[in-house]
Amino acid sequence: xxxxxxxxxxxxxxxxxxxxxxxxxxxxxxxxxxxxxxxxxxxxxxxxxxxxxxxxxxxxxxxxxxxxxxxxxxxxxxxxxxxxxxxxxxxxxxxxxxxxxxxxxxxxxxxxxxxxxxxxxxxxxxxxxxxxxxxxxxxxxxxxxxxxxxxxxxxxxxxxxxxxxxxxxxxxxxxxxxxxxxxxxxxxxxxxxxxxxxxxxxxxxxxxxxxxxxxxxxxxxxxxxxxxxxxxxxxxxxxxxxxxxxxxxxxxxxxxxxxxxxxxxxxxxxxxxxxxxxxxxxxxxxxxxxxxxxxxxxxxxxxxxxxxxxxxxxxxxxxxxxxxxxxxxxxxxxxxxxxxxxxxxxxxxxxxxxxxxxxxxxxxxxxxxxxxxxxxxxxxxxxxxxxxxxxxxxxxxxxxxxxxxxxxxxxxxxxxxxxxxxxxxx
Amino acid sequence: xxxxxxxxxxxxxxxxxxxxxxxxxxxxxxxxxxxxxxxxxxxxxxxxxxxxxxxxxxxxxxxxxxxxxxxxxxxxxxxxxxxxxxxxxxxxxxxxxxxxxxxxxxxxxxxxxxxxxxxxxxxxxxxxxxxxxxxxxxxxxxxxxxxxxxxxxxxxxxxxxxxxxxxxxxxxxxxxxxxxxxxxxxxxxxxxxxxxxxxxxxxxxxxxxxxxxxxxxxxxxxxxxxxxxxxxxxxxxxxxxxxxxxxxxxxxxxxxxxxxxxxxxxxxxxxxxxxxxxxxxxxxxxxxxxxxxxxxxxxxxxxxxxxxxxxxxxxxxxxxxxxxxxxxxxxxxxxxxxxxxxxxxxxxxxxxxxxxxxxxxxxxxxxxxxxxxxxxxxxxxxxxxxxxxxxxxxxxxxxxxxxxxxxxxxxxxxxxxxxxxxxxxx
Numbered sequence: 001x002x003x004x005x006x007x008x009x010x011x012x013x014x015x016x017x018x019x020x021x022x023x024x025x026x027x028x029x030x031x032x033x034x035x036x037x038x039x040x041x042x043x044x045x046x047x048x049x050x051x052x053x054x055x056x057x058x059x060x061x062x063x064x065x066x067x068x069x070x071x072x073x074x075x076x077x078x079x080x081x082x083x084x085x086x087x088x089x090x091x092x093x094x095x096x097x098x099x100x101x102x103x104x105x106x107x108x109x110x111x112x113x114x115x116x117x118x119x120x121x122x123x124x125x126x127x128x129x130x131x132x133x134x135x136x137x138x139x140x141x142x143x144x145x146x147x148x149x150x151x152x153x154x155x156x157x158x159x160x161x162x163x164x165x166x167x168x169x170x171x172x173x174x175x176x177x178x179x180x181x182x183x184x185x186x187x188x189x190x191x192x193x194x195x196x197x198x199x200x201x202x203x204x205x206x207x208x209x210x211x212x213x214x215x216x217x218x219x220x221x222x223x224x225x226x227x228x229x230x231x232x233x234x235x236x237x238x239x240x241x242x243x244x245x246x247x248x249x250x251x252x253x254x255x256x257x258x259x260x261x262x263x264x265x266x267x268x269x270x271x272x273x274x275x276x277x278x279x280x281x282x283x284x285x286x287x288x289x290x291x292x293x294x295x296x297x298x299x300x301x302x303x304x305x306x307x308x309x310x311x312x313x314x315x316x317x318x319x320x321x322x323x324x325x326x327x328x329x330x331x332x333x334x335x336x337x338x339x340x341x342x343x344x345x346x347x348x349x350x351x352x353x354x355x356x357x358x359x360x361x362x363x364x365x366x367x368x369x370x371x372x373x374x375x376x377x378x379x380x381x382x383x384x385x386x387x388x389x390x391x392x393x394x395x396x397x398x399x400x401x402x403x404x405x406x407x408x409x410x411x412x413x414x415x416x417x418x419x420x421x422x423x424x425x426x
Numbered sequence: 427x428x429x430x431x432x433x434x435x436x437x438x439x440x441x442x443x444x445x446x447x448x449x450x451x452x453x454x455x456x457x458x459x460x461x462x463x464x465x466x467x468x469x470x471x472x473x474x475x476x477x478x479x480x481x482x483x484x485x486x487x488x489x490x491x492x493x494x495x496x497x498x499x500x501x502x503x504x505x506x507x508x509x510x511x512x513x514x515x516x517x518x519x520x521x522x523x524x525x526x527x528x529x530x531x532x533x534x535x536x537x538x539x540x541x542x543x544x545x546x547x548x549x550x551x552x553x554x555x556x557x558x559x560x561x562x563x564x565x566x567x568x569x570x571x572x573x574x575x576x577x578x579x580x581x582x583x584x585x586x587x588x589x590x591x592x593x594x595x596x597x598x599x600x601x602x603x604x605x606x607x608x609x610x611x612x613x614x615x616x617x618x619x620x621x622x623x624x625x626x627x628x629x630x631x632x633x634x635x636x637x638x639x640x641x642x643x644x645x646x647x648x649x650x651x652x653x654x655x656x657x658x659x660x661x662x663x664x665x666x667x668x669x670x671x672x673x674x675x676x677x678x679x680x681x682x683x684x685x686x687x688x689x690x691x692x693x694x695x696x697x698x699x700x701x702x703x704x705x706x707x708x709x710x711x712x713x714x715x716x717x718x719x720x721x722x723x724x725x726x727x728x729x730x731x732x733x734x735x736x737x738x739x740x741x742x743x744x745x746x747x748x749x750x751x752x753x754x755x756x757x758x759x760x761x762x763x764x765x766x767x768x769x770x771x772x773x774x775x776x777x778x779x780x781x782x783x784x785x786x787x788x789x790x791x792x793x794x795x796x797x798x799x800x801x802x803x804x805x806x807x808x809x810x811x812x813x814x815x816x817x818x819x820x821x822x823x824x825x826x827x828x829x830x831x832x833x834x835x836x837x838x839x840x841x842x843x844x845x846x847x848x849x850x851x852x
Contacts, residue, residue, distance in 0.1 A: 018571055018713060029638055030570075030751055126568070132714045134560075134568025142552070142560025144456075145444055145734030146727075212455055270720065273699050278716075287444060287731040288558045290704075291721030294696065301572075301713035308571030317743065325456055 001315040002037035004064045004095075006086060007076035008046050011100055011127070014304025015074065016050070022308070032315040034308075038064045065089045072314055074307060075099040084108045087123070091115045098310040100127035100303055106201035106217040109208070113326035123326070124310035129202045130155055130279040131303035132295030139209045139283075146285035148210040151249040152263075152425060155202045157277035157297040158186045158193040159225045159245040163262075164275040166233050167242060173228055185277060195224035196245065196260045203247030206281070207258040210249050212328050213335035215258050221340040223261035232350060232420055235378065235391050236264055239348070242272040246425065256335040257343060263425040264348055271425070341400035345423035346375065349392045351409065352417040356388040359414045363392065370405040372397050387416070393424075427741040428463035430490045432512060433502030434472050437526055437553070440730025441500065442476065448734070458741040460734075464490045491515045498740055500733060501525040510534050513549070517541045524736040526553035526729055532627035532643040535634070539752035549752070550736035555628045556581055556705040557729035558721030565635045565709075572711035574636040577675040578689075578851060581628045583703035583723040584612045584619040585651045585671040589688075590701040592659045593668060599654060611703060621650035622671065622686045629673030632707070633684040636675050638754050639761035641684050647766040649687035658776060658846055661804065661817050662690055665774070668698040672851065682761040683769060689851040690774055697851070767826035771849040772801065775818045777835065778843040782814040785840045789818065796831040798823050813842070819850075 003019075005012060019036050026032045038056045041047050047057040058064050065073060065086060073090040075083050075097060083104050087097050091112065099105070105112070105125055116123045126136045130153075139148065154160050158180065165176045177194070180186035192198050204217030225245050236243045241264040250257040265272045270292040274280040279297030284290050296302035353359040356379060367374060373395040380389050394402070406419055429445075431438060445462050452458045464482045467473050473483040484490050491499060491512060499516040501509050501523060509530050513523050517538065525531070531538070531551055542549045552562045556579075565574065580586050584606065591602045603620070606612035618624050630643030651671050662669045667690040676683040691698045696718040700706040705723030710716050722728035779785040782805060793800060799821040806815050820828070832845055 014713075022571065029754070132717050134564050137563060137568050138560050141739055142563050142735055143731070144738045145448065145731035270699065273696065285731075287440075287727035289722040289725070289728060291558055291719070293717070293719045295717030296715040299715070302715060305569070305571035305711075305713040309568055312570045313567055328455070 001033065001311070002035050002069055002071050003074055003311065004038045004040065004067070004070040004072070005036060005074045005076065006040045006061050006064070007078070008039060008041045008050065009076065009078075010300045011303045011307065012076040014300040015076065015307050018301070018304050018308045026312065030312065030316070032312060034311055034315055037070055038067065040064050061086050062089065065093060065095070068093075070095060072096045072098060072311065074311070075101060076307070080104055080107055084112070087112055088115065091119050091121050091123075094119055094121055096122045096124070096314050098124045098307055098314070100125070100131075100307060102128040102198070102201040102205060106204045109205070110214050110330045113329040117325060117327040122314060124313065126310050127303045127306035129205055130281060130295065130297050131299065131306050132297065133279060133281060133293045134306070134309065135206070135281045135293055136209065138293060139206070143283065143285055143288065146287040147251070148249075148283055148285050149251050150284040151206055151210055151281065152271060153203070153206065153247045153279070153281040154244055154271060154274050155247050155279050155281070155297060156193050156196075156199045156245060157279060158190065159199070160274070160279070161185050161277045162194070163225060163228065163233075163243055163245065166228070166230060167237070170230060170234070172230050173226065194226050196222040199245060199247050199260045203249065203258055203260050206247065207249040207256055207335070208329055211251065211256045211335050213256060214329050214331065214333050215256055215335045215337070219337055221259040221261065225262055227420065228262055229420070231389060232422065235348070235350065238378070239264065239393070240267045241265055241424070242267060243422065244271060244274075246271070252338050254336065255338050257338040258335075259340065259343070262422050264422055265425045269425065341398070341403070343399050344396050345399070346396050347394040347402055348422045348424065349394070349406070350420040351390045351392070351415055353388050353390065353414050354386050354416060355414045356390065359412065360390060362412055362414070363390065363409055366405050366408045367392070367394070370401045372401050372405055427459065427737070428461050428495055428497050429500055429737065430464045430466065430493070430496040430498070431462060431500045431502065432466045432487050432490075433504070434465060434467045434476065435502065435504075436726045437729045437733065438502040440726040441502065441733050444727070444730050444734045452738065456738065456742070458738060460737055460741055463496055464493065466490050487512050488515065491519060491521070494519075496521060498522045498524060498737065500737070501527060502733070506530055506533055510538070513538055514541065517545050517547050517549075520545055520547055522548045522550070522740050524550045524733055524740070526551070526557075526733060528554040528624070528627040528631060532630045535631070536640050536756045539755040543751060543753040548740060550739065552736050553729045553732035555631055556707060556721065556723050557725065557732050558723065559705060559707060559719045560732070560735070561632070561707045561719055562635065564719060565632070569709065569711055569714060572713040573677070574675075574709055574711050575677050576710040577632055577636055577707065578697060579629070579632065579673045579705070579707040580670055580697060580700050581673050581705050581707070581723060582619050582622075582625045582671060583705060584616065585625070586700070586705070587611050587703045588620070589651060589654065589659075589669055589671065592654070592656055593663070596656060596660070598656050599652065620652050622648040625671060625673050625686045629675065629684055629686050632673065633675040633682055633761070634755055637677065637682045637761050639682060640755050640757065640759050641682055641761045641763070645763055647685040647687065651688055653846065654688055655846070657815060658848065661774070661776065664804065665690065665819070666693045667691055667850070668693060669848065670697060670700075672697070678764050680762060681764050683764040684761075685766065685769070688848050690848055691851045695851065767824070767829070769825050770822050771825070772822050773820040773828055774848045774850065775820070775832070776846040777816045777818070777841055779814050779816065779840050780812050780842060781840045782816065785838065786816060788838055788840070789816065789835055792831050792834045793818070793820070796827045798827050798831055
């Protein structure tokens with residue numbers, strides 16, 4: 001199998017390394033020849049070290065894609081428009097595609113997957129979600145005898161790293177983020193990660209695989225982690241919970257409930273002990289009961305390793321295997337999403353006030369007016385003199401009641417800061 | 427794809443149920459037809475309900491296997507000799523085989539896998555290890571870009587259930603076992619589970635897949651859980667550990683270190699929170715870092731679901747996919763096992779004595795003589811009047827020093843009960 005690779009950055013370089021170190025074992029143990037036939041990057045400088053090693057290199061992706069001797073395109077350049085063009089061209093040539101580009105697939109999967117199916121080609125993307133976790137394979141193959149009813153996942157290592165350190169060390173969000181940036185665990189502009197956009201891309205892909213409908217990532221509810229404070233983390237501990245940013249999927253009759261937001265996860269739940277940069281996917285299926293897969297979410301070699309696993313899979317089938325039908329992944333098969341207002345959860349509110357007695361009466365009356373039942377209340381003095389923090393845990397309630405109540409509560413003069421609202425996982 | 431099924435018991439019945447409930451979705455969503463062409467059981471009574479539903483049934487497995495219209499044999503009868511004969515016959519006919527029979531594969535895999543490879547047929551066995559966990563697929567496909575250096579797994583639900591309840595409820599081994607038998611979580615004769623034989627079958631299979639050598643289950647060291655007492659569980663808690671029966675694999679140069687025994691697992695390790703009948707497989711790979719997969723280990727539908735996933739996999743490839751080479755799984759490619767005497771670990775000893783001062787001096791001098799360094803000592807009065815329990819934690823030490831020391835210690839007149847010895851996972 002002759003491979004054309006676009007991108008020699010972190011993951012692309014990792015793929016080259018692994019192919020170099022494992023090609024002998026693939027040959028001897030599996031009888032497979034994976035030949036890196038051409039490497040493509042933007043500039044001659046980027047290509048120089050690979051040229052020096054004797055690889056065929058090019059700065060023209062178009063030319064490489066047109067080469068009929070190339071069987072598979074590996075796209076690891078990132079971005080949207082160029083990869084979309086390259087992958088479309090490769091599929092039109094009947095070439096298979098391997099990519100780690102979740103953003104691209106979330107945005108353009110609805111045109112790329114049907115095209116692949118039409119051309120009898122495969123798009124494999126194990127590396128796009130949870131690099132070290134073979135979750136795409138598990139959903140498409142391992143769990144195919146079961147209907148996935150619920151999925152909850154930790155799929156952004158940056159957020160999980162920040163929340164874990166806040167919890168273990170009692171630090172503020174800002175200080176951990178700063179340190180994470182210094183250590184390379186967070187980007188200089190961390191918006192994409194901490195505001196949940198990356199998680200939304202991945203959740204949309206997983207929800208699409210689970211529902212066999214096209215879940216549009218732009219339509220799913222997303223809340224990031226930037227508003228989580230060390231006070232919330234401390235209260236979570238008191239409630240025997242951990243705060244995690246989760247991607248969520250529920251099969252809801254004919255509709256799909258997919259969202260991304262922070263959750264209070266009970267400490268006896270398998271997801272609560274997934275810490276640091278680890279990713280994890282928790283599933284509940286009709287025939288299987290609960291399962292969890294956890295592993296490295298990103299990083300050079302875990303992600304590259306998933307790309308190489310896809311290449312081995314293609315080489316084994318030598319194009320003869322039926323592709324997994326992904327033709328349902330198109331605009332006219334779009335999932336009917338449950339609007340966030342209709343979703344239900346137990347809720348955690350945290351209010352900050354200067355006048356505990358009066359406010360508590362106001363808050364409870366607003367909650368009662370919105371038919372929200374209270375499960376428990378924690379009231380504590382906070383460090384600022386004269387400020388009191390009130391935490392209310394509700395029973396299971398519809399989101400629309402919650403948002404209406406919070407709007408009224410935030411309008412109270414005596415509630416000083418914007419109220420914090422976090423859902424419980426269960 | 428036309429399927430011949432042997433066995434209508436728990437798992438066989440589950441497979442029939444799932445094929446009935448999912449065949450429409452396999453047809454519509456995946457374009458696959460899985461036809462249950464013939465059902466075989468020992469007696470007409472067992473077959474009657476399926477005959478009544480219109481299935482073709484037979485009591486002659488041989489005849490079914492000879493039927494050229496059958497593409498795949500699903501063997502769910504259990505046992506050794508008959509399944510060995512049937513599977514051999516099916517492979518000789520060029521049929522693929524799906525089985526959940528770990529005992530058979532552990533015992534006769536070295537003749538069946540090479541035969542399958544010779545005949546270009548597949549033996550799929552996802553259901554043989556951790557029913558609800560797609561671990562066979564993960565090792566053979568998802569992690570193929572990485573070398574597995576270490577594997578530790580909880581793969582016997584009965585033992586994990588017993589140890590979990592001992593830990594959560596402070597009960598004795600015997601009382602939990604009795605209750606587990608009453609509830610159907612343990613067999614009337616539980617030897618196979620609690621003495622680690624079942625775990626050894628599965629560990630040998632996993633170690634074979636990881637090492638690509640034949641690991642003979644009869645040659646791996648096995649200790650079960652029947653000697654674990656509530657005192658050990660209580661000390662484990664004090665040491666911030668949980669006791670788990672683990673299957674272990676380490677790549678050790680050209681040799682393979684494979685064993686089954688109870689371990690003290692630190693509570694911050696992912697395996698420690700895998701409780702009850704759940705199974706789990708923890709892996710460390712060169713390119714991937716740590717990963718954990720957990721899920722139902724047994725049970726009708728989880729196991730049947732794994733069988734069905736294998737059937738879908740075969741139907742998708744329609745026999746055209748390269749089989750995963752398993753020809754290395756034969757006697758003349760047997761793994762060179764690290765003898766248990768040469769393995770190293772930190773150890774936990776528990777001694778019971780009537781004379782704490784004198785014995786402690788004796789014990790420490792025996793340990794010193796065997797060049798065993800002590801990390802810590804816990805000494806406590808136990809409930810029996812005049813009895814004292816001494817727990818010694820050692821630094822990392824070779825097993826042969828340990829066994830020599832324990833022999834000397836157990837020979838001391840003042841040590842009343844046989845000493846308990848448990849390895850730490852790390």
